[in-house]
Amino acid sequence: MGLRRTSWMHFSALCRRAPLSTAPAAREQPAAGPGAEPVCGPAETARPPVPAVDFGNTQEAYRSRRSWELARSLLVLSLCASPALLARHEQLLHLARKLLGQRLFNTLMKMTFYGQFVAGEDQESIRPLIQHNRAFGVGSILDYGVEEDLTPEEAERTEMESCSSALERDGCGVSKREKQFQAHRAFGDRRDGVTSARTYFYASEAKCDSHMETFLHCIEASGGASEDGFSAIKLTALGRPQFLLQFSDMLTKWRRFFHHVAAEQGKAGLAAVDTKLEVAALQESVVKMGIASRAEIEDWFTAETLGVSGTLDLLDWCSLIDSRTELSRHLVVPNMQTGRLEPLLSQFTEEEERQMTRMLQRMDVLAKKANQVGVRLMVDAEQTYFQPAISRLTLEMQRRFNVERPLIFNTFQCYLRDAYDNVILDVELARREGWCFGAKLVRGAYMAQERARALEVGYEDPINPTYEATSAVYHRCLDYVLEELKHNARAAVMVASHNEDTVRFTLRRMEELGLHPADRQVYFGQLLGMCDHISFPLAGRTCRPLLCSCGLRPTPARRAGSRQELLCPPPRPWTLRTTFPRVQPWRPEPHTGQRLAAEAGLSINHFSTASSPRLRLREWL
Template sequence: MRWPGLHGGFILRILKRNRNVTRKAHPTLLSHLSRPLSTSSALYATKGPDFDDTSLSYGGKSMRQLLRAFLVYQLFSFNSIVDSSERLLKVAKKILGQSLFRKLMKWTIYGQFVAGEDLKTLQPAMKHLQSRGVRSILDYAVEDDVQNSEVYMEVRHKAKPPSDTPHVTTDEDRSPQFSVSTTPGKATVTSSARTYFYQDEHKCDENMENFIKCIKIAADASDGEDAFAAIKLTGLGRTEFLLRLSEALVGSEKVFSILADKPDLLEGVITSDSFLRGAERMKIDSRELHVPQLFDNLRAKGQSDSISFLQWYHSFQPGKELYRILSTKKFSSSQPKLPVMSDNEKDQMKSVMRRVESLADVAQERGVRLMVDAEQTYYQPAIRHITVHRLMPKYNMQSPVVYNTQQCYLKNVDTSVALDLLTSETSGFHYGVKLVRGAYMEQENMLAVNKGYDSPIWRNKSETDLSYHKVLEGLMERMVTTDRGKVNVMVATHNEESIKFAISKMKELKVGKENIAFGQLLGMCDHVTFSLGHHGYNVYKYMPYGSVEEALPYLLRRANENKGMLAGAVRERELLWKEIRRRFKM
């Protein structure tokens, strides 16, 4: 069989268009991730903010606010209450009626975790934070009740989540891995962090307009200081399209691992010999590929005689000719063919990009940083592609307008961050990243057990903590070895040890406060947030907003998502009680 167009000149033209994508940055790129943390990092009891000073941390709160926070934390310390929260709230609403129920919510959980209903109520809250050295990240807290929706049922039965696992191995004798053929279970979908399940194009445009309002509110209330707005890509397009795109991107990685000299996205390269061996494995007639001619042409042009993963990534994507040609072959005996994007899916991609670029345009114009939140692993390849490879090269050349989110409980996070940094350095854009631990632990583990593959997340908190610190240290080291301001990090965590670690590394590496931001959720971890603000650190509160009715699904999800953390928030309750007693002079 002859494949039209697949010859040396064709592939050479593709690679010439991507000739600036090189491997030169890799040898020093996050090399420390393969070694333990430095000794000085392990001993990070450096003098810094005092998180025990309740008069400082809670000085801006009224007694009523302190008592409310203590009551809410006390209630959430019982998992049985959190598990029954939806039913209890429905009963309360039925008994009290709409008006009294809204007041009850504002006196309790809504008032604790939601900033306000609209711009009028948001501005005083944001001004109060600013007066205490704390800025805001606005998040429109509206989400659908996906568990009972028809769209949820459709996605539940049809979705096929791929792995976002850059370090690929192709040994078919190994234990099952997270693959493009895995179907998510119900618990994975219903209990996850907020996901907008697709209804129609009009609804996606409505979500876009709401996000634009959020960006403008953030700009208007920031008084010229750096402001953030958070968005979810599942609100801007068909979720099944994001799954499909993720499948294609992971398939591209798998094909590279077959054609490369080693199945490693950072170390592996495609050579003429490895290409021939891989083509044979894929049952492709190598005589039709003109591979020797391809690499002779590369050498004659002074180009590298090997193809790196980033060169491959930009040359081998859905919609490009090389992808279309190779998609007619299976890339292993256990995996299906690469998905080919239909005309409808190509239109979906255009619609998603139109919406997300509209948001980025407004954010750039108004001086707001756009934070793209992480979602489930089976969406992440598509989200990362759109954020890092489509938005950042367009909007981050002068400053970090767009931020990606990296989940450090994923085993592949070090490789993922390294590839992002390599992409940033070769393309010359600012890399903005929010570091989180991750919000899907129970769901990811459950899905892995049900489908019989290795969990993509670390086994326990200790491993996740180590992963978080190693990635954070690596990013800080890149800050001091590359152009200042090219790497910008938000340390989004409530973990005091991680915050102390970050402060210690900032002092050790002489990283300026302008390059590191800290973030915590509204209503949580105030003893950390306000202490950091008092000491001049760049700190933010994540500020959800919306009416009581709109925000209720957000509140229920947040309670379930942070159930373990809320139940174990003994220290926060102790500090609140300490301040209450101090005020009463008990």
């Protein structure tokens, strides 16, 4: 099945929505189409009380594990807790490979670290584990865990080439982008300082096609092995990161301009969702800055686009970058330091425009496949210099595919200072436009790298000052989303955390708000092999825990030791020792399920360049 050139060209038409206003629109429940998930909210009839969860109950936590699996967990987690081992893990892995040979080394890794943290190498090998966990009420999130085995020098060179355009490399246009959104060689190896997230580097369009097809296999495997499947993707695997940098720079400048005008109107310091500008005053500011004529501005700021309140907020402002208004053609903002108007998007070469088109097409293919097989698709968060673009592209997928149920989940990193504002803005936008809000809340994986980069490059540190501050933001965001779930049965959240206090906070707030686990609005996510003492007791409480499985292929051995699953101290190693003598081995019944559908043969080699990708980008934004 080949890609069609119209896949993203019609995004705008499909995503057209009612005019935005400052008042939330009434929530309507659309009629469920064939195959749609039933809308589940708090039941009218009384339901049995949910039993209390006990994370100290070792028999409950490990009753699904065979004796040899407990022994492996004890060994692996104890090794991962050794500071001496962690300090020399790469050298030890290299030495072990050299002494044992590649084949024996791979066998040893599968029996230990890979067996503990990796689901399998292909669709057939992961099926037994998924079904085994499912028998105990634990679902799965399939995550493609392969990284390129590049040296730091190769990674830096690849990153510098893929994060700047041909015009920028010639010395034209670099200064037009903020320092935060430019490539810096000292931070070219994005793996440095990152231990809990996989990293992709752009090699070629063919490699991006390969990543897309692997994501498709993960989606198919999730749909074929579980009725409540999740799959995770990273947008840096699907295209040239240059576009994410440029788009992030554009969105950041656009939002900054809004706050600049708000300060001029004496409304600085208000919460993002509460900041409202007077349209008449804004029109005068735009005319004085020379962005457009008064006649053009009157066409932009109409009752059709902004309602009749006479004010606009940040959501209204961001919606102006859309095909419904002529403003998207101008895409210029004043530089606050020089006072000059600058384009928001740098110029692309023809080849770069084709590459951007392909990236958008790959996203469309994955979302359609997830919708087809009924798998929820989680778009992982990445570095802050990519994240504004990733969040906006995810938002556009949500507008299109989250009509009847939350299919696309955006990821919010709560270690960021602006995390709470981002959450409430997306929730408010979902209310106004009538689509289903879906979110995954994480603390974050790039703290050390982000802080070092901000200090070296010279921009404000985007990270909260302390772990306690991050936990406070996490709970604040989570509480806001849970309040939304109470009033909106079509919203859902993934609580991705290994923190017992956070899980207990979630369970307590669910009980206070009347959110029953059977409604399947709240999910809990942990890494495979890391927190059985949290995941399985939650399943016994009828909650929906999901284990994130690095699936389909093992991570290269050179990188295995640097993953947080291996570096992180075990949550409760003593529980394994106390459980091992008492737990009887569990022997599953033989299972013969249908084989998964044949591997998708999607190709994006043929496409048309009849219209500019930049116009297409504006059409569906």
